[in-house]
Amino acid sequence: MTAPWTGAATAPEIEAELARYLRVRTATDWAPDQDLFASGTLSSLFAMELVVHMEQAFGIMIGGTDLRMDNFRTIRSMTELAQRLRAETGGGDA
Template identity: 35%
Template sequence: MTTEQPDSIRDEVRRYLAGHLDRQVSDDVDIFAVGLVNSLFAMQLVTYVERRFGVVVETDELEDLRNFCSVDAITDYVAGKTASPVE
């Protein structure tokens, strides 16, 4: 796992979503609420996050779609998972 900067995470997630949704979305738009994604894409998104950022999405985190509903939410989630622990 690497420590990622939030701006870098945000840029990566924006590109990924734009490429798969064929449109740009504002960072705060809930992509589930506005109907831009289905359950299959939700799983693809989780797989992308795990592979690209080297994190493991736990079952309880998967059950809370708020972690993956927008660019902002994904950025916060990944930044939290990749943050260096405070010693």
């Protein structure tokens, strides 16, 4: 597992980390806008694993209305969520 970023993380850095994690966990390369759940091979349980990974890797807390499946549907949507939450908590630039 990747240690949390303490400084700013760019969108490409976040996307690369999420793509790496997904490649390791699913043995599949995912495009940034590819729907992770459309194929039916990934489940809502896996979405919760993504939440835990993102919280640990990016030093964020995901809760409340941010726990919508749409926030985890693509690498790009997860990147946008991570950047927004990091900016809100002072963990990095948006």
